[in-house]
Amino acid sequence: MAPVTPTQATTGLPEAPRTLDRREGPHGEVVLRQRGGPLEGPGTDGHGTPGAPVVYEIIANGCFLMDTSDGRSERLLIDAALAALPPGRARPSVLIGGLGVGFSLARAAGQPRWGRIVVVEREEAVIDWHRTGPLSAVSAAALADPRSEILHTDLVAHLRTDADQVAYDALCLDIDNGPDWTVTDDNGSLYSPTGLAACRDRLTPGGVLAVWSAQPSPAFEEALRNAGFSGVHTEEIPVVRGVPDVVHLARKGA
Template identity: 90%
Template sequence: MASVTPTQARTGAPEAPRTLDRREGPFGEVVLRQRGGPPAAPGADGGGTPAAPVIYEIIANGCFLMDTSDGRSERLLIDAALDALPAGRAHPSVLIGGLGVGFSLARAARQPRWGRIVVVEREEAVIDWHRTGPLSAVSAAALADPRSEIRHTDLVAHLRTEAGQDTYDALCLDIDNGPDWTVTEDNDSLYSPDGLAACRDRLTPGGVLAVWSAQPSPAFEEALRNAGFSGVHTEEIPVVRGVPDVVHLARKGA
């Protein structure tokens, strides 16, 4: 890995991301990049440039999707769904839509209350980065958990086919950038009336749908109500500036 250059050490300029892998798949190009890395070699005075934290980024079709710099909202996706389930429901099952950088899977595996944990991911490259690549640092323990299962398939197709007829106590969806900003056109259908109906059908009575979004969406809240969900509300991640990541929550009737 490249060290911090003298120019970066003097100016504090951020290091350009390094491409670790680039794949062309059925839904377009996906890229894994790294920022940060080890410190520069010590100088004559015995000192060196402090290491920048290693951050991995996933880019899809040229658009930034996510990185490993934070993860609060991805963890909230799991925590909020679990908290919203009816009290006393033992060992609830969860389907996580989108493996991403692995924060949601890792969070679910750390919580002993969850029973079966199924992750649906359509990009083979992303699965490889977790099983044998750099993202295993995030997800190795979770992948080794006997409750966990990775299914390599498209979530929308999975929900609507016979193979996806299993029901779950929670659906935690982190697909694209949320309902109002999708990189891949096909992902729009997940947030459509038909897509939300498919989600509702895959939930057990009283089950919870949790949807990650890069921004609040009153229109999506209304779409959830129109799709027959109750208890619709949104939880935000506090931010100093800019638009917060959010988790939209809704419950299927008992």
């Protein structure tokens, strides 16, 4: 029998995360880690902390992005956008920027009102973790929904250069820790005047832009107003420690 790795149950110390997959891609390193539950992935021995809930984490270039421990703010991203749409708009379409751990996609697919649901994700590893890996526990039903599709491409490039220039009723963007804390430098252009103009151009009249952030950003609210959006406001989700997660919301003129 393989030796049992010491865990929180036996040492009284917080259990260290275990790396399930690590990939080098065109935008740097992405890592999937697990806390709690039995060990999974190559090279593990099947032992873990008995009864501990399983939490998966995504790390990009050493920066923590998100995990499966909560998901309230990712769900709010979808709920708030849907609530902000003009009344009576039937079967609105939504583009979700960033697949992440899948909470936003699962929320949209769980709401019958949405029509087309498009997810843009630039990291092939993240898509794999959902289609054939552990994150399928969150997203399998949503990926099987005929309304849903995943585009393996860069969000910033897609918004600016997509040949079809399809307009959406809602853009729900969660590719960074917020406008003031981007995962890679090139993502910063999304929150620039040019990037916000591209977002506005990809919305239908009255369409909604929703942007997730790990902290409020009054400067970004002002940038949205300067870019010609109306109804700019922020909704908050309290967290255990520190400032709340937020969703910045803005509407394109009718």
